[in-house]
Amino acid sequence: MSYHAVNFKDKLGLFNEQWSPKVVAEMNDYQFKVVKIQGEFVWHDHKETDETFIVLEGRLRIDFRDGYVELSEGEMYVVPKGIEHKPYAEYEAKVLLIEPRGVANTGDETTSQTAENDVWI
Amino acid sequence: MSYHAVNFKDKLGLFNEQWSPKVVAEMNDYQFKVVKIQGEFVWHDHKETDETFIVLEGRLRIDFRDGYVELSEGEMYVVPKGIEHKPYAEYEAKVLLIEPRGVANTGDETTSQTAENDVWI
Numbered sequence: 001m002s003y004h005a006v007n008f009k010d011k012l013g014l015f016n017e018q019w020s021p022k023v024v025a026e027m028n029d030y031q032f033k034v035v036k037i038q039g040e041f042v043w044h045d046h047k048e049t050d051e052t053f054i055v056l057e058g059r060l061r062i063d064f065r066d067g068y069v070e071l072s073e074g075e076m077y078v079v080p081k082g083i084e085h086k087p088y089a090e091y092e093a094k095v096l097l098i099e100p101r102g103v104a105n106t107g108d109e110t111t112s113q114t115a116e117n118d119v120w121i
Numbered sequence: 122m123s124y125h126a127v128n129f130k131d132k133l134g135l136f137n138e139q140w141s142p143k144v145v146a147e148m149n150d151y152q153f154k155v156v157k158i159q160g161e162f163v164w165h166d167h168k169e170t171d172e173t174f175i176v177l178e179g180r181l182r183i184d185f186r187d188g189y190v191e192l193s194e195g196e197m198y199v200v201p202k203g204i205e206h207k208p209y210a211e212y213e214a215k216v217l218l219i220e221p222r223g224v225a226n227t228g229d230e231t232t233s234q235t236a237e238n239d240v241w242i
Contacts, residue, residue, distance in 0.1 A: 003183075003188055003190035003198070004190065005190055006197045006198065025197060025199050026199065027172075027199045032173075050147075050148040051148070067123060067124055071126040075127060075129070077124070077126050077127065077146075098148065
């Protein structure tokens with residue numbers, strides 16, 4: 001049998017759109033998604049689940065109502081469920097998201113940045 | 122409020138033991154663990170859950186009964202539940218594991234490589 005690893009750089013080379021997470025793997029009912037982000041996202045939360053950000057390339061800031069966290073390549077942060085947050089990147093950042101299957105990128109909000117869900121590459 | 126990212130390199134600098142996963146974060150009932158591995162692990166499986174390997178540094182091979190997968194830095198693989206596997210690294214590899222809280226590193230087997238669970242750094 002032939003088995004193949006998921007290579008993040010290869011997957012990120014397959015698309016250019018920003019704020020449009022692409023699924024690259026599943027573990028039980030969780031999905032791993034790569035995404036390119038630049039600029040400001042919308043304030044949102046996920047009522048039912050935590051959400052994990054791992055920075056693959058670049059720098060990411062996650063704003064909270066009472067502070068923020070900055071992440072560089074090789075760093076991760078778990079946003080607890082129900083906590084309002086707003087991702088931001090001055091320059092394009094490449095990020096691995098981990099969250100349960102079916103979670104919308106803008107939470108309960110539907111905005112121009114709401115992406116189609118469950119898109120595999 | 123002050124928020125802090127988890128830096129994988131910093132966490133990996135806090136210990137030297139191999140085959141001894143250390144928890145660095147939780148997302149819902151899942152844990153993120155960093156681990157240093159070198160040499161052969163034991164054949165084992167996890168009956169109830171998939172298991173995710175992300176290589177942070179070095180090279181990792183996961184043997185299956187009918188093949189294998191090789192992973193380098195920036196690559197991931199999800200071992201499906203119930204599938205026997207044996208991790209191997211010729212030189213020390215640094216790996217991020219993601220799996221539900223409470224999963225033992227050697228599955229249902231208890232061996233000299235069975236590590237204490239839920240150790241945070």
